Amino acid sequence: xxxxxxxxxxxxxxxxxxxxxxxxxxxxxxxxxxxxxxxxxxxxxxxxxxxxxxxxxxxxxxxxxxxxxxxxxxxxxxxxxxxxxxxxxxxxxxxxxxxxxxxxxx
Amino acid sequence: xxxxxxxxxxxxxxxxxxxxxxxxxxxxxxxxxxxxxxxxxxxxxxxxxxxxxxxxxxxxxxxxxxxxxxxxxxxxxxxxxxxxxxxxxxxxxxxxxxxxxxxxxx
Numbered sequence: 208x209x210x211x212x213x214x215x216x217x218x219x220x221x222x223x224x225x226x227x228x229x230x231x232x233x234x235x236x237x238x239x240x241x242x243x244x245x246x247x248x249x250x251x252x253x254x255x256x257x258x259x260x261x262x263x264x265x266x267x268x269x270x271x272x273x274x275x276x277x278x279x280x281x282x283x284x285x286x287x288x289x290x291x292x293x294x295x296x297x298x299x300x301x302x303x304x305x306x307x308x309x310x311x312x313x
Numbered sequence: 314x315x316x317x318x319x320x321x322x323x324x325x326x327x328x329x330x331x332x333x334x335x336x337x338x339x340x341x342x343x344x345x346x347x348x349x350x351x352x353x354x355x356x357x358x359x360x361x362x363x364x365x366x367x368x369x370x371x372x373x374x375x376x377x378x379x380x381x382x383x384x385x386x387x388x389x390x391x392x393x394x395x396x397x398x399x400x401x402x403x404x405x406x407x408x409x410x411x412x413x414x415x416x417x418x419x
Contacts, residue, residue, distance in 0.1 A: 208356065245352065254329060288325060291324045293364075295320055
């Protein structure tokens with residue numbers, strides 16, 4: 208699993224069977240400093256979340272297992288809403304992951 | 314499996330059911346001599362590890378599900394061991410008794 212912040216949502220009306228009603232979120236993986244780590248991706252929301260939230264997600268086959276219908280073509284799913292992450296005794300700076308390193312919301 | 318330093322904890326009040334009552338650790342994958350080597354991960358603790366420990370991490374779904382005792386669990390990153398000592402080509406390169414705690418990334 209990885210940490211990420213939700214930066215947006217994706218609407219797709221035409222979907223594979225079994226994915227009806229599953230929210231799609233646009234997420235940016237984060238490293239332990241709260242900075243962007245690699246490229247952004249789309250994940251299914253197994254747990255409700257929205258833009259600005261800090262979450263954890265699982266990738267690979269396990270992404271589909273997190274959903275109600277598990278035989279679906281999904282390779283990333285949000286597995287939890289993160290209230291707080293502590294790194295070396297300090298709380299991960301919320302301003303950093305909400306606003307991003309550039310200081311502006313994506 | 315790979316080596317990682319536990320650099321923090323993740324508090325997640327809303328998450329998929331298989332993660333409930335499990336401790337989530339923030340992991341910094343490292344080389345045997347302690348240099349960061351891959352993306353920061355969030356792992357499920359299975360051995361009672363904590364911040365500052367160097368640990369052995371499994372990042373594979375089948376093994377993860379086996380450890381959780383749930384063939385449908387959407388879990389793949391699991392902390393499966395606490396490392397005491399690492400030797401490379403006959404030379405010790407990590408000893409938990411004398412190792413400095415993980416430093417903050419610049």
